[in-house]
Amino acid sequence: MFHLIKKDILIQKRAFKLSILLMIFFTITLLSNMGPAGLTIGVLAITYQLVLGASALEDQNNSDIILISLPIKRTAIVFSKYVSIYVYAVYAILGFYLIDLMIDLLNIPLDIHFNVQGVMGAIIAVTLFCSLSFPLIFKYGYLKSKMANLIIFFVFVFGGAGLVNYLSHKWTWSPDAISFFNNNSGTGLFMIVMVPLAFILIFSYFLSLNFYQKREF
Known part of the structure; x- marks a missing residue:
């Protein structure tokens, strides 16, 4: 599994260089x-x-044709993709953190909001996004599912931002709900959210594995 993730990283040297520029831009x-x-x-x-x-x-x-011809189980191929989600997410989080440190050290006049809440939100977002996109990729391949995954991505970005804005300005929270959020730390709420997300991720993995085992190349 480690070698499959390493392979994905090595074939994307140009993409990793671009990602650094994107992190600075973001x-x-x-x-x-x-x-x-x-x-x-x-x-x-x-x-x-x-x-x-x-x-x-x-x-x-x-x-994929080469991989399945090698003595590599399809379970390992699929599982490595799901693990790579968090390899890339951690890479991005560390990248943003290092940029934040450089800004502080160089006294650049930018008010950067790098905090635990953003990190937890990022982990939740990438988990849910990849849980939806991976079954499509393993069933149809990247090219055939490209448009659907692009739509899912923009729904996450613009729909998520719109939902947060709506809830913060339009939604009337009940006293019980306010008390619940006040009495639970951000980490506690994160763990509560991650429990159903873990089940979604596991279901997504087995769905992807089922699609990949039945897929003809």
């Missing part, structure tokens, strides 16, 4: 204006770029 445009939501969108965008970039290169080079 830091200036998103993190300095949108707070934690900006970090969440930035990490999701970088993860989207690298996860789907690897799938695109594999589709273009017919790598």
Whole structure:
């Protein structure tokens, strides 16, 4: 499994260089204006770029045909893709963190909102996004599912931002709901949300595995 993830990283050297420029751009445009939501969108965008970039290169080079001809179980191939989600997400989070440190050290006049809430939101976002996109990729391949995954991505970005704005301005919270959020830390709420997301991720994995085992190349 480690070698499969390493392979995906090595074939994307150009994409990783581009991702650094994108992180600098997102830091200036998103993190300095949108707070934690900006970090969440930035990490999701970088993860989207690298996860789907690897799938695109594999589709273009017919790598799946080569992989299934090797003594590698399809379970390992699918599982490595799901693990790579968090490899890329951690890479993006560390990248934004290092840029934030550089801005502080150089006293650049940018108010960057790198915080735990943004990191937790990013993990939730990439988990849910990839849980929806991977079954499509394993069933149809990257090229055939490209448009659907692009739509899912923009729904996450614009729909998520719109939902947060609506809930913060239009939704009337009950006293019980306000008390619940006040009495639970951000980490506690994160763990509560991650429990159903873990089930969604596991279901997505087995669905992807089922599609991939039945797929004809």
